[in-house]
Amino acid sequence: MNAHTPSEPVPAPAVGGGDDTGRAWVVLDELDFKRALVRMAHEILESNRGTGELVVVGIHKRGVPLAYRIAKRIAEIEKTAPPVGELDISFYRDDVGIRSPQDISTTDFPFDVNDKTVVLVDDVLYTGRTVRAAIDALVDFGRPRLVRLAVLVDRGHRELPIRADFIGKNIPTSKAQEVRVHVKETDGVDSVVIYDPRVLGEATDQ
């Protein structure tokens, strides 16, 4: 399964502005987005002291293109690219039977995770439940030496004792707001947008 298969583009407001209603605003534009990923790549290399035994694993959906981007940035800095894996956590969720499964992707680990340093990559860290499921899925493939977490956005409101090691941007949010990460691979644009349904007094239904 190719993570970069274009899907239906999510309507995103123009970079640098919100939409006309004022209920959405951009918190990271294309350049901020790039800078954040470059810095995260440097931080990962610094903490791992190079690319030795390093693998990058993206969590479907948006974590996968971000994982490939981070691996590419790492390759530009160190001249060696870490292997990239793709992880779908649908079968490990704690809400199976509560919400309907949707849009299930295929897990692809083209390497052995035993004794590797695995950097899990996701777009938004929120409750922490996705990351919990991702760790469970990961250890079914072996015993990594270390597991680290890299997220583009940490929006707070954790429901589990989980924290990120590498963070693109901390964005304090209210639970009513929605943080959407758009990536060029699937949405045609790189941006992080906050939607606030309360401005118009209506609920969102992503």
Add this chain to the structure above:
Amino acid sequence: MMIKHLLSIDQLSTDQIDLVLKTADSFGEVGTRTIKKVPALRGRTVCNLFFEPSTRTRLSFELAAKRLSADVITFTADSKTSVSKGESFKDTALTLQAMGLDAIVVRHTSGGAAKRLSQWVDASVLNAGDGSNEHPTQALLDLYTIKQRFGRIDGLHIGIVGDVFHSRVARSNIKAMTKMGAHVTVIGPPTLLPVTVGSWGVDVSTDLDAMLPKLDIVYLLRIQKERQVDQFFPSLREYSMFWGLDNRRVGLMKPEALIMHPGPINRGVEIAGDLPEMERFIVADQVTNGIAVRASLMFLMLGGSQELPPSEKS
């Protein structure tokens, strides 16, 4: 949204079939792992309720449920169970209902048995073959296998050869294949083609040799010796001569055409004894894919909710 019971292919929209096949890809990957198990249906109980002999379907459902971490119990109607003591189908169903199961996989000699069962129990019912009526999971795994090999189902010409009259596999497959856009021709002796076949949206032929060069897939049906109570054809040897696939007939097929069979095969009847080892005979793929497709179905049917809308991604 997925259905609660799977009794017939008629219940599934093309979108739902696509979802089952796409999710089966993910279970195909799980089947290649060292730990071939995910926790998705942990704590759920699935009962295999088989009133008719079965090897691959029962084992396939059992493996699929176990790959989802569900608990599996098996009830086969033989001399060791309460059926031999005279318990009726309904009383067996009510006993199972009282045990609090989440899903019942049922195979029965009578058409409509799965539907009847679904009216008596709260569990999801999956039809694993009811008489000559339907065998929907077989059709779904066949669609998956076809899509895996050809990349599509739409526009393919599929010939279903043999005993269509007694075949629940044929009924489910004809519905499924035509729904997904394939062109289906049923081929066999007139005595083994149902009178109503003209209304099924398929072409009908009684000339196998003439059809073979046109087909992308030759789907052979098993001659069901256990259901040949009347004389539908004079002898197995004659059937084999007119309708069996042999080396000469394989030579008439398109070079890229494939041969499928729901199993178990009768070597020397519907297919010559040495042919099943051929590269283009893909029955082993069908068996492997059956586990992934059944896991996909059980995950989508039992793992979903009927009420709550999808919440925001965390």
